[in-house]
Amino acid sequence: MNFKHSLKTATTGLTTNKSRSFLTILGIVIGITAIIMVMSLGNGAQNLILAQIQGLGSRSIAIVPGRQINGPSDVAASFYNNSLKSRDLEALQKKINVPTLANATPILTTSETGFYKDQTYRLTLYGMSPEAQEIFDVTTEQGNFFTAEDVRGLAKVAVIGSKTKTELFGDADPIGKRIKIKNHTFVVVGVIGEKGQSAFINFDQSVAIPYSTMQQFILGIKYFNRIIAQADDSKNIDRTVNDIAATLRANHNITDTEKDDFTIETQVDLADRITVITDAFTFFLLAVAAISLIVGGVGIMNIMLVSVTERTREIGLRKAIGAKDKDIMFQFLLEAVTLTGVGGVIGIFLGSLFSYIISILIVRFSGLAWQFSFPYSAAIIGIVVSASIGLIFGLYPARQASKKSPMEALRYE
Amino acid sequence: MNVIETKNLTKVYHDGKTETVALKDASFSIKKGEFVAIMGPSGSGKSTLLHVLGLLDIPSSGSYIFDGRDIGSFSQDELADIRNEKIGFVFQAFNLLPRTTVLENVKLPLVYSKVPESEWDSIARKAVESVGLGARMGHEPSELSGGEKQRVAIARALVNNPQIIFADEPTGNLDSKSGKNVMQIIQKLNEEQGKTVILITHETSTAEHAERVIHLMDGAIDSDKRVENRLTPDDEYLK
Known part of the structure; x- marks a missing residue:
């Protein structure tokens, strides 16, 4: 048939x-x-x-405190969330330690309310360093980003996102204006152009201030929530990760890699x-x-x-x-x-x-x-x-x- | 030359605990080109005999030589091939496929044959024309009269150019006029094309088209004799 x-x-x-x-x-x-x-x-x-x-860039490396939880015995380790400190950042930035590191910024995050005159806005407050511009590929639309000098001097300066700007200032020019966050007065020095959500940071609805200022006046802590580093080339990611790990272990006196008090994530890992x-x-x-x-x-x-x-x-x-x-x-x-x-x-x-x-x-x-x-x-x-x-x-x-x-x-x- | 030769052909049906002997020690032979009617009251084993002779069923015992070959040694598939190539069936209930045109119905045996598909159409058309239904080629069975349906069934039985035609009460569902017309066609197939015809009927008038009548009674052959005043296709009563 x-x-x-x-x-x-x-x-x-x-x-x-x-x-x-x-x-x-x-x-x-x-x-x-x-x-x-x-x-x-x-x-x-x-x-x-x-x-x-991927919006964060394939060269980016996230360093977070604590160990990735791989079993019940690691649960306690995940509480060591204060292991990343200024001296770690300084060590990482030394060419001799991590020669392929291009940029690094600490990140501190909290949710706060910003006040300007009778306007209020619930915003995300980030503490970072000026290197963040490179890492997150942000540019200021008006004014300038704060500087390394501002970080050293614990300056009360702020760079605001586009949504924050419209919510607090409407059409007015915000540069030089003073906004109040947690009873501290910050001078607006720059406005970031509209960027949308990019790798868990929404600059539009945020205010960025020097990380040192944030540690001292807002959070009252000595450590970072995380450090975002950037390799000089995406080919050097593995090498950079290894150098970062070695540097942090030396800084924290860790000999057993099983006992790391930090976790390094690349974009590839995250993806x-x-x-x-x-x-x-x-x-x-x-x-x-x-x-x-x-x-x-x-x-x-x-x-x-x-x-x-x-x-x-x-x-x-x-x-x-x-x-x-x-x-x-x-x-x-x-x-x-x-x-x-x-x-x-x-x-x-x-x-x-x-x-x-x-x-x-x-x-x-x-x-x-x-x-x-x-x-x-x-x-x-x-x-x-x-x-x-x-x-x-x-x-x-x-x-x-x-x-x-x-x-x-x-x-x- | 005998196309059918049986010896002590017996068929026993088992239905649970009861055993029914439907056919008992039937021994006879049918020559090539012969027109034989099998008669008998209902339950006499006519249908069983036809099923066994038509290779639709396997005898319980006895031997059956069909066209010179002992069918006892054949597989189901080989039997299917023989049915396809050498046997044509005409049933009382026509058994045409519904919602399928006359031409497609007649083509059906070719589908299971070795005939190449390119020839199906012309062969089937010829067969339909040979039973006088050339104008009904594209009609479906529901649009045909009983007599026309049975003629389609005859065309289907002929399409593979079989040696032998089994007709199981072919006029049973027809009025007398179409019944006579169908018998006329069958008789012509026998006389003009030399087809062996085995006809099952319980009507004496239908059996008179045959040259020989086998009577069955309770599964056994009761009588086997020549028909004396045989009807011819041109007989007056048919008109």
Whole structure:
């Protein structure tokens, strides 16, 4: 029996009972739609997060206090959050220690309210050094960034983000104006142009002040929340990381690398970790979608069994005029695969359409730089999975059909 | 030359604990080109005999030589091939595929044959024309009368140019006029094309088209004799 004719027979069989065929494949359509959406939206979310991380630059290295938790015994170590201090920064900045280091800035963060006249604004206050301009690629739109001199002198100067500016000053020129944060008065020396969210720092809604000022007057601490360093070339990342680790160990008198009281993260590490998390989440959702496919497959099997019984006479006739068991088996298998394959194609179309609509809505209502991408891999998986379901769940009914005796089949009324 | 030779052909059905002997020690032979009617009351084993002779069912015991070959040694697939190449079936209930055109219905045996697809169309068209339904080629069975349906079934039985035609009560579902017309076609196939015809019927008038009648009673052959006043296709009563 040739393939072309079998396919024609299969499609005739399915189109004669359109509404039943449609209801039968609905489960498959829903399952494949869900899979496409999960994979497409999962991809979109992952790309969005990765793009933000990469916004920090591939040369960036984050040094955070405490040890990465790898087991119960490390939980205590994670509390050593005061291990990074000024002398560490100074040691790192010495060429002899880390020759490939281009820039480094400590980072201190807190949430504060800024006051200007009768205006208030809840902002994120960052303490950093002027090197942050290089590292985060920020430029001042008005005025200038504070200087190393300001850091040394614990100067009460502030560089404000674009949103902070409009919230506190409206259209007025903020340079030279005084804002109040935690009962200290800061002179605005610069305004950073609109930048958007970049690697966990949103300059737009922030105020940046010298880190020393922040330690002394705002937080009253001697340590840093983290240090962000930058290698002179992305090729030198590994070397820079090793030199930083060695320098910090020497500074902290650590001989056993297992007992490090700091953690160094590169953008690559961070991206990998985010990928693992989003992949796990996507996988979990896919597992849920897969259940609907199994349910759909059982529906296919059920309907195919009914169809085999209904068409007992046809099977008998075909056998009487020369069809072999394998011909009948192939005919019914092809019918099941065609059924689920069509369901898969509809599912891929609907899944892509919904993902596209959702991506448009995300862009419109959240302003995120979300990008829709047609999930080619998901589409291929969708086709393969739906056809396989037809094959798996069609096998039993097709076998039942092929085992019918031609005589029994002709007698069936 | 005998196309069918049976010896002590027996078929026993098992249904749970009960055992039914549907065919008992049937021994006979049918020559190539012969037109044989098998008669008998219902339950006499006619259908069982036809199923066994038509290779749709396997005898419980006894031997069956079909076209010079002992069918006892054949696999299911080989039997399917023989059914496809050498046998044509005409059933009481027509057994046409619904929602499938006359032409496609007639083509069906070719689908399972070794005939290349490029020839299917012309062979099937010829077969449909040979039963006088050339104008109905694209119609579906639901648009045809009973007699026309049975003629389509005959065309389907002929399409693979078989040696032997098994007709199981071919006029059973037809009015007498279409029944006679169908019998006329079958008889012509026998006389003009030399096809062996084995006809199952319980109507004496239908059996009179055959040259020989085998009577069955309780699964056994009761009588096997020549038909004396045989009807010819051109007989007056047919008109």
